[in-house]
Structures are given as structure tokens and as C-alpha cells.
Amino acid sequence: MKAVGYRRSLPITDPDSLLDLELPKPVPRGRDLLVAVHAVSVNPVDTKVRKRAAPPEGEVRILGWDASGVVEAVGPDVTWFRPGDRVFYAGTLNRQGTDAEFHLVDERIVGRKPSRLSHAESAALPLTAITAWELLFDRLGVAPGKRESGALLITGGAGGVGSILIQLARRLTGLTVIATASRPETEAWCRDLGAHHVIDHSRPLTDELAAIGIPAVEYVASLTATDQHYEAIVRALAPQGRIAVIDDPKTLDAMPLKQKCASLAWEFMFARSMFETPDMAEQHRLLNEVAAMVDDGLIRTTVGEALGRIDAANLRRAHALLESGRARGKVVLEGF
16 A cells, blocks of 8 residues: 655655655454545644654654545444444554555544545544544533633634634633734634634733733633743633643743642643543544534634645645644645
8 A cells, every 4th residue: 555654753854754655555453444545634743753753773654643534444343333434533643644545543533524524624623623622621621501701812723723622612612712823814714713802922912912801811722832922821811720731842830820729731632542541432422523513514624725645745745834833724635
């Protein structure tokens, strides 16, 4: 089968940083689905793993987590899917990735593909939808329903997670949704997705919040540049407020939160699949719910740019775009 992977951790400008490969077709076991991959999207985790995790000498690592495709075959213990089913999912760090014609994935983290979306549009959603959902409802502890009051600040609202988080918070809660963006096109993107307010994260956050008449927020989703914004986030947080973080700050001092009796949580959507937690199948249920919301017209895909077929050259372009920090929404690729 065709696949794209790497043998050494190299800068994305190096032509060997991602390579076109021919590999054996995998065989499903246990609760595995063998999925014929039709489309993938690229996330910051792809670039981080490529730069930090070189495979053992003589081996290759296939990247990619988001995928949409069709079930080709199933393992003997599979009960929820059968060949021919159209699916979408976000994979796990413990296995080879989705940048391949065929991919193995545990059925407990797979959902049924939204029927009204193409494979490329569907591939943009799983990882960010799971992250946004878990962050909002599990980590920040927001209760679904319009009775929730207060404000949610989303730093980096135009990125992949921010793009779906804006929609979920606007559709499923009564929170005032405040996104940050620093360019006219990303500000417009956030407003179009449903943000009540968009403020500029290149300026002091407390000044920007004061300008819209919201001096303190009850919830913060820190999606990017947490190191840079943390001090301002703590100042802007209301007493007994909550912060959830998804990026990789070098240091994060929780002590400034003590006076406000505030909470700090990490969201890492791979935790359930990495440790095969008892509630691992929550991601199956969650993705099915997201698909239903898409099909009901409540939320939409977050595709920002389509870069063509799945090959090494196009994936290098996708990684470079993400590393530039100028991506809007999700970058997708389709077909081999």
C-alpha cells in the first residue's frame, strides 16, 4: 500500500523529512477496523511528533491522526461496524498513523461519518472536535444547556480546535463566546463561526476585554502561546474560574491561581486511547453525536485549505503551513 512517513527527524524544508513509501497492507485483529483512507487532515501534533520522535534505526514512522474513509475489513471482536461503513476518527499515538491507503484503528474511537459531508470535509473534524468537546464539558466542567452563564475566552480562535470550540460553545451553551485573532481574515472567520466578540491577542488581553465591557471571564480555553498569555489570562480570570490548556508551555506556575481559588486542567484527547481507559468508547459516542449535529445543520466543517492528494510533497506543504502559525481552520488532503 502507499503511505507517507519518515525515517529521521528533519526540518520540513528537507525533502527527506517526509517520504513516499510502499508498505504491506495491515491485518485487523481484536476490535480493529481496517479502514481504506479517503482523506486526512493535518494537526500540530503531526509536526511535533515528526520533529521530536525519530523512529528506531531502520524503521519508518507514519504520521497522521485525522481520517475519513470506508471500513475494508474488521477484527473478530468488532461489534459496532462492518465492511462498507463510512467512518471518521482521530487515531492514537500508540500506532502507525493515517497517512496511508489502509489504516488500523480500534472501533471504540471511531464514529460514523457525517452523511452530508465529503470525506475531506469530515476528515477536518475528529481530533479537534474531540479535543474541543472534552475541553469544554470534561475539563472546564461547563454544563450543556443554555442556562450556563458567564463568558468563555478562547485564545487562538481561528485554529483547528478553536474553530470547532466556538461552534460547540455557541450552539450547546449559554456562554458569551470571546475568541482571539490578530488578522482581519481570522477575525472574520471567528465571527462567522459564531463568536460573540473577537479580540486581538497581539494586544494586552485585559485591555481588549475591558474594551468590550467584560473585565473578567469564568472560563478560558488556552489553545496556543500559553507561555505568552498566561499572566494576562490569570489576571482576566474571574474568582473560582477555570482554565484548560492544550499546548506545550515550557513552564506553568499554578500558584498565581491560589488567591482566586481557580482551577487549571490539561486536555489531551489521546489519553483515553493511549491508556485504554474504561471510558475509551466515549470518543465513539462523542463522534457520533458530532456527526448528528453536522447532519442537522447545527455545526459545520472547519476546512480552511485543501492541498490536493495525500503524498509526501503535499504533506510537507501542510506541515510547513502549520509550522508558520498562519493556518486558518484545518488543512486537508484527499486521495492517493
